[in-house]
């Protein structure tokens with residue numbers, strides 16, 4: 001069974017001010033898509049829509065029968081509160097709370113799963129470390145371990161490699177490749193165009209509206225990238241609500 005996530009003329013707004021206009025297209029099941037665009041293009045907003053967070057949504061998003069529990073989400077590192085008194089293990093275990101329930105005990109099999117996830121991201125031995133003492137790269141590895149434990153069908157990554165060094169990026173790209181190989185759908189907001197060309201077969205290029213969505217070589221052309229740059233810089237941040245007559249590209 002294939003269950004794409006389909007956008008049909010979707011406009012996403014904050015307080016009726018559109019951040020993404022009239023988006024139509026689909027994420028095929030098992031696809032590996034980069035979302036690319038300049039600052040303020042609407043990339044994180046799109047991730048929030050996929051996470052069904054509170055936003056104005058016009059048009060239709062068809063999740064193809066997937067429930068919110070089928071989605072795993074890695075927010076931008078800067079958005080994560082690191083001051084909580086939590087250990088690396090606590091963070092990884094949280095990946096499964098939806099399935100095990102908040103107060104049920106954690107069995108031996110699950111403890112093995114956590115250990116295996118930490119090993120996969122190179123964080124064995126860090127189980128008892130407080131997250132406040134981790135480097136940015138170690139924190140990101142820990143959050144990837146949480147996603148491994150979460151075992152979601154769709155994995156959303158918002159700028160997973162910002163402020164992450166090359167070696168860690170390589171390791172985490174390997175984990176993303178593994179998820180893709182397992183048939184999961186991976187959607188990642190990325191800024192490094194070379195990295196997208198090397199590792200992501202599909203790209204959605206947005207600049208408040210869709211500039212291109214499809215195979216990466218066809219979408220990431222110099223022309224499209226120039227259009228994307230010019231579109232967002234020309235955008236009026238205090239523009240009013242979007243009218244239906246604007247409903248084409």
Ligand SMILES: Nc1ncnc2c1ncn2[C@@H]1O[C@H](COP(=O)(O)OP(=O)(O)OP(=O)(O)O)[C@@H](O)[C@H]1O
Nearest residue numbers: 014015019037038039040041042043044045046237
């Ligand atoms: N909570 C919010 N309330 C109001 N406007 C918002 C909110 N979050 C984002 N916006 C606006 O929506 C637009 C798109 O923002 P978004 O964060 O989706 O862009 P982005 O492509 O992820 O940018 P960046 O690359 O800088 O992270 C911007 O104009 C931003 O100011």
